[in-house]
Amino acid sequence: MSDLSTPPANWSDQRWRDLAQAWVGDHLDRAGHRITGPVQARVRPWSLVWRLPTDAGAYWFKANNAGTRFEAGLLDALAHLAPGRVPEPVAVDAGRGWALLPDGGETLRDAFARERDPAVWERVLTGYAALQRATAPRAGELLALGVPDHRPEVMPGLLAELLDDREAIRVGVPGGLGPQVYERLRAFLPEFEARCRRLASFGVPAGVQHDDLHDGNVFAADHRVFDWGDASVAHPFGTLLVTLNSVADSFALPAGDPVLVRLRDAYLDVWADRHDRAELREAAGLAVTVAKVSRSLSWRRALSTPDPARAEYAEAVPGWLAELFEPDKL
Incomplete structure (x- = not known):
């Protein structure tokens, strides 16, 4: 559950990045993929997004702030309630507000x-x-x-x-x-x-x-x-x-x-x-x-x-x- 009282994650902190990268790497490894190039980052006040080049194409990691942390759990729920209507996450950590997603192509x-x-x-x-x-x-x-x-x-x-x-x-x-x-x-x-x-x-x-x-x-x-x-x-x-x-x-x-x-x-x-x-x-x-x-x-x-x-x-x-x-x- 999203909780605005939870202290915000410090996305610039190396320890946070190491933890997130380990989580991403572990779930990509379980899917049989590996990162093949530099990660591209986009940071907004409400979320951090990484584009991850892999041997199976691009994947995306998203981390939400406290105010939007519910998104990861919601996306996971919607993928089950309405298959084919939203991207199906590779992995979700609802408590942290993290999601690993396949690339969906052009918008x-x-x-x-x-x-x-x-x-x-x-x-x-x-x-x-x-x-x-x-x-x-x-x-x-x-x-x-x-x-x-x-x-x-x-x-x-x-x-x-x-x-x-x-x-x-x-x-x-x-x-x-x-x-x-x-x-x-x-x-x-x-x-x-x-x-x-x-x-x-x-x-x-x-x-x-x-x-x-x-x-x-x-x-x-x-x-x-x-x-x-x-x-x-x-x-x-x-x-x-x-x-x-x-x-x-x-x-x-x-x-x-x-x-x-x-x-x-x-x-x-x-x-x-x-x-x-x-x-x-x-x-x-x-x-x-x-x-x-x-x-x-x-x-x-x-x-x-x-x-x-x-x-x-x-x-x-x-x-x-x-x-x-x-x-x-x-």
């Missing part, structure tokens, strides 16, 4: 650089929706793994608590919430609670919600979804916030464009066997609003441990809250 973003076809997203979204439905009956198990609880019924309390964290939302600080926006958010709390109640009333069960599903987090060849460090157990339709924003930006589409509407409806149709389509569309609009708070919370978790580089990203926490008063792409 959808890479593929779009050669051939731009937004219709590909219909296949991605319907497959991803099937994954979400598969996780709904096991939502309690995912919460037990430390996946954050962002279900509609808890979101009003989470927003109120977030507004009390003036350091994270940077009230009156350059790049933070202005005092007027802050007071407007405070006044919005009853309305937000009412929207959450309405969203829950449709009866679409909560499941895993990736919360950062864009073309850089999907493999082009098989549409497996990776990078689950922003995920939560939430209303599934909140996914549409980032995804439709990403598609709109990538293909220069205005809000309400028929392409965006078609993608939204293709995604929602996965639930149309049990729910009225008009209600699904209303629920999607509400879920996108709620997901803006979810995005702010996920950024706060990602930046929860000391790191000089986190200042570079700190504006994301208040920035997503301010988006509550901006129009959506739906």
